[in-house]
Each structure stands twice: as C-alpha cells, then as structure tokens.
Amino acid sequence: MDAISLQDSRSAAAPADVVASLRASLATLDAGAVTDHERVALVAELERLKAAAAACQARATDALRFSREAVAPHDVTRSVGSEVALARREAPSRGDRFVGLARVLVHEMPCLMAALTDGTTTEWAAVEVVRETATLTREDRAEVDRRIADALHRLSARAAGRAAARVAAELDAASVVRRMEAAVRSRRVSVRPAPDGMAYLTVLGPLHEIVGAHAALLRRARSVVGGQCEDEAPDGRGVGAVSADTALRLLSGRTHGQVQPLEVQLVMTDRSFLGTGDADRPLDEPARLPGHGSVPAPVARAWVRGAGPASVWLRRLYTTPDGRDLVAMDSRRRTFLGGLRRMLVLRDDVCTTPFCDAPIVQADHAHPAHDGGPTSAWNGNGKCLRCNLVKEAPGWCVTVTRGSPHELVTRTPAGHSYRSLAPPLLGWGSEPHPPPGADGRGGSALERRIDWLFATAA
Incomplete structure (x- = not known):
C-alpha cells in the first residue's frame, strides 16, 4: 500500500517538481566517503545524467513549440527561442538553435535521440551532428542517423560532426555545396571580450581569402622582425604581435605611429x-x-x-x-537621442534582457511609446535588435519596477518572470x-x- 501511494504521489507531481527533488538529492551525495574508483564512476554517471536531461529538455522544448504553433504560428520562431533561452539562462540566439535542435531530435533523428536519452552521447555531439546535416532532406538525415548510430558512443563531439558531414557529402553533395555558398553570404566581422584587457576581432570569410590574408600578415611581420622593413622597427615585438599591430592599423586606416581615430x-x-x-x-x-x-x-x-x-x-x-547610478534624464522627443541615449548605453552596458550579452543597438521604451510610454531614463532601456523585436510579440511584457538601480521585469507568454538589474556604473x-x-x-x-x-x- 505504501509503494502504491508513493507511486501515485509521484505521478501527481509536476515534472519540474520531480526534477527539482532529484537535483536537491544530488547535494546529499558524499563523494568523500567512497573510493577513487567510485568517484570516477560517479562523474561518469553524472555526465550521462546531463545528457539525459538534455534529451528531456529537447522533448519539452519541442512540445512547447508545437503548442505555440497552434495559437500563433507567425510568432513561434523568435518568441519560443527567446523564452527557452531565458529558461536556460543563455543568449536568445542559442535559444533559437536549441528549438531547431529539439525539433530534429524528436522528429527526424531517433537514433541520436535515443543515444542522448541513454547518456551514451552528449548534447554538444548532438548539436554537431544536427548542424552538419542541416541542408539534407528528412530522408537523408534519417540515413545519416542510422549509419552513425553504432559509433556514437565512442566518438567525441567533433568526431561525431565529422562523421555526419562525411555521410552527408556522400548522400547529397549538391546540398553541401549550396550550404558552402550560403556560408559565403554570411561573412562578417565581430568582436568579443578576452581576458586581461584584450579582445578578439574575428573575420569570418571564405577559406582561401582568410588563408591568403593571414599569409600576407605573417610575411609582413617576419620582414619587420627580421629588420627588413625601413618604415617600421620591431621594437622588441615578436611575429604574432607585429601581425596583430599590422592588421589593426590597416583595418582602422591608420599610418604607422598614428593614434586610433575612432571614439x-x-x-x-x-x-x-x-x-x-x-x-x-x-x-x-x-x-x-x-x-x-x-x-x-x-x-x-x-x-x-x-x-x-x-x-x-x-x-x-x-x-x-x-x-x-547615473542621475535621470528626460526628453520631449519620441526617440532616445543625444545625451539621453548615451546615458542609457552607459547605464545598461549590454542588452537588458536577462542572460543576453549582445551589444546595445536600440534604445527602447519599456512601456511602448505608442501606448503613452514616456521617453525618459526611467522608461528607457538598451536592447539588441532581436530582443527589441521579440518583446513586441503577443504575450511578452517588460515592466520597470525600480529606477535606481534600474530594474526591469520581463514576463514571457508562458507566465514566467525574469528580473534584470542595471550594473553599477563601474561594473559588477x-x-x-x-x-x-x-x-x-x-x-x-x-x-x-x-x-x-x-x-x-x-
């Protein structure tokens, strides 16, 4: 009778509560009271548990997408992606990718999904396989799934991706070529912070052009370091440092010794x-x-x-x-311009959507201007382009709850709320x-x- 009552109680509990209980129970495990062999076995089982949790997340995400499509099919892609990203504490773009990954795992690659559920492969390996088969038809994707299934348990994430790419090129070489042509259209330049006051400037472009540009930089740098350039001395720099200095100087249009002409x-x-x-x-x-x-x-x-x-x-x-915090400023204009916009950028630092670290592109009204929202520091907040568009989708709401420090509450269509707080002026x-x-x-x-x-x- 007790066992039956326990089973009934568990079946009545919400899935999130069951998982929360499991998560809490992990804190009671005493890894210090077992042998090294058992500790390694524990690490392995926890890794399998993480993979099984990723599979469960995929099923829940796809069910959410399916449910939302029945209500508002035109707003599903970005809205669900942003909602999933908030729940996973990740950037919105990663939420979009996970929605797509979940759909493929649940409906098109059963062997990969079974391996993830069983914990014999990892979520990152699943991401690699799905990405390498993105341009295939559903039938060809199923064939890739079948042919790599037996090897998944022994492959790393990158090796699994390479195996999927090899089969994809065999099944549909034309689609692989189209994918490479589409990749050329997505060429871009990006920047992201690096430790110790440094940053990465990344140029994504066609392979042969990037290799050629890199070779030209190295040739110039070796000439400088070797003392063969009359217009520039090495000044104790190595080849890598001279290459970086040359690239930055050329990209910014400076002559040798000229200061950076940008703000x-x-x-x-x-x-x-x-x-x-x-x-x-x-x-x-x-x-x-x-x-x-x-x-x-x-x-x-x-x-x-x-x-x-x-x-x-x-x-x-x-x-x-x-x-x-900065002192508030107001404007009589509808848009955030001049000093007020500069103030929002300095105050918010990055996009104010929780876990989105994208640069601020637009100064947004939390309470929409078309609904009477004022153009003020209180009602203003910095947003990336994607998050500013998503908040206009049905069911989304952003509310200012405090002015100093500036605090926002983002409410999603599923009824979850997430708070974001402007950082101190000098940073967290x-x-x-x-x-x-x-x-x-x-x-x-x-x-x-x-x-x-x-x-x-x-």
Whole structure:
C-alpha cells in the first residue's frame, strides 16, 4: 500500500517538481566517503545524467513549440527561442538553435535521440551532428542517423560532426555545396571580450581569402622582425604581435605611429584618473569600457596618456550620491537621442534582457511609446535588435519596477518572470561608496554628485 501511494504521489507531481527533488538529492551525495574508483564512476554517471536531461529538455522544448504553433504560428520562431533561452539562462540566439535542435531530435533523428536519452552521447555531439546535416532532406538525415548510430558512443563531439558531414557529402553533395555558398553570404566581422584587457576581432570569410590574408600578415611581420622593413622597427615585438599591430592599423586606416581615430568610451572615477576627489575611494578603482567590462586603473590611465592631450575629452557624469547610478534624464522627443541615449548605453552596458550579452543597438521604451510610454531614463532601456523585436510579440511584457538601480521585469507568454538589474556604473563587483559629506566633512550637493569623469580616447 505504501509503494502504491508513493507511486501515485509521484505521478501527481509536476515534472519540474520531480526534477527539482532529484537535483536537491544530488547535494546529499558524499563523494568523500567512497573510493577513487567510485568517484570516477560517479562523474561518469553524472555526465550521462546531463545528457539525459538534455534529451528531456529537447522533448519539452519541442512540445512547447508545437503548442505555440497552434495559437500563433507567425510568432513561434523568435518568441519560443527567446523564452527557452531565458529558461536556460543563455543568449536568445542559442535559444533559437536549441528549438531547431529539439525539433530534429524528436522528429527526424531517433537514433541520436535515443543515444542522448541513454547518456551514451552528449548534447554538444548532438548539436554537431544536427548542424552538419542541416541542408539534407528528412530522408537523408534519417540515413545519416542510422549509419552513425553504432559509433556514437565512442566518438567525441567533433568526431561525431565529422562523421555526419562525411555521410552527408556522400548522400547529397549538391546540398553541401549550396550550404558552402550560403556560408559565403554570411561573412562578417565581430568582436568579443578576452581576458586581461584584450579582445578578439574575428573575420569570418571564405577559406582561401582568410588563408591568403593571414599569409600576407605573417610575411609582413617576419620582414619587420627580421629588420627588413625601413618604415617600421620591431621594437622588441615578436611575429604574432607585429601581425596583430599590422592588421589593426590597416583595418582602422591608420599610418604607422598614428593614434586610433575612432571614439572609445572609458568610464572611471576622478579619484582613479586624477588622484583628486573623495579620499575614501581607492586610487586604483577599475575603469569600465561599456559593453566590454572592467579595465585596471593603471591600464586605463596609460590608454589616456597614449592617446595624447589633443585627442582626449573629459565629460562629467552626474550620479547618485553613492556613485552607483547615473542621475535621470528626460526628453520631449519620441526617440532616445543625444545625451539621453548615451546615458542609457552607459547605464545598461549590454542588452537588458536577462542572460543576453549582445551589444546595445536600440534604445527602447519599456512601456511602448505608442501606448503613452514616456521617453525618459526611467522608461528607457538598451536592447539588441532581436530582443527589441521579440518583446513586441503577443504575450511578452517588460515592466520597470525600480529606477535606481534600474530594474526591469520581463514576463514571457508562458507566465514566467525574469528580473534584470542595471550594473553599477563601474561594473559588477564594484562597491558603492558614501558621498563625501556623509561623515560630516561637508561639501556642496553638486560636489557630492559629480563622482565620475568620462574620458574619450580617440
């Protein structure tokens, strides 16, 4: 009777509650009380559990897509992708890919889905296989699924992708050629942050052109390092450093020795920049490069010094007394322009949709302007293009719940809510400081509000 009651209780529980109980039970496992053999076995089983969870996620995602298509077929792709991305705590573009992956796994590649459910392959391997068969017909995709099924348990993610690509090229070479032609049309340049104040500038282009450009850079760099170029000395640099310097100089249209002619925004306190201001603030409080993260104060000062006095402008930013948030601004216009738009970009840093780290492209009204929403710092927020379009789909709602720090609540069509908070002006990890007059030392209200200097290095 007890066993029957337990089974009935579990069947009545919501699937999410059952999984939550399983997740909580993992914390009770004592890996310190077993042998090394058992610890390795535990790691292996947990990896299989992760794969099985990915398969369950795929089934739930495809069921969500199917349910939503019956209600609003024209809004499914982006809306469901964004909703799934929020649930997975990932960027919206990855949510789109997972919706497509789930559809293929559930309906077109049963062997791959079975291996994922059993934990004998990984979610990343499934992604590789599905990507390499993206241009095939349903029948050819099923044939790829059948032919690589027995080998999946012994293949890495990349090896599984290569196996799928080999079979795909055999079954339908024309589709592979069309895919390569389509890839050429998607050529682009992108930038993303890297550790230690660096960044990656990526050029995606046709293979032969990229290889040729790389060879030309290396040839020039080797000539410089070897002392064979009269117009440029190595100055202690290696081939890699000279290659990077040459590429950046050519891409930005500079001559050798010329400073960067483009605007770079740098936010730092007057204390860390000039050594003046509130003596309680640290001299080496990091600066922030909007959209890219923190920069150590000595590095930021070196950037400004290297730009030269004729190419640096200072702009005061008026903040709350503790220096965390910018003071609000309003506009009578419908669109966010000038100083108000600049303020939103500095305040929000990246797209305000939770877990979306895309650069801000559009300044958006949380409460739509066509419904009476004001053009103000309170109602404004930075969005990437995709997230700004998605929030206009049926069932989506963005609400401002607090002005300082600026907080938004995003509600999805399924009824889930996600909160996003604007970072401190100097980035996450910085601490608010009391205003200079808070301990009785005095100071005007203006002095207590002017906490930061805005440095533009050109």
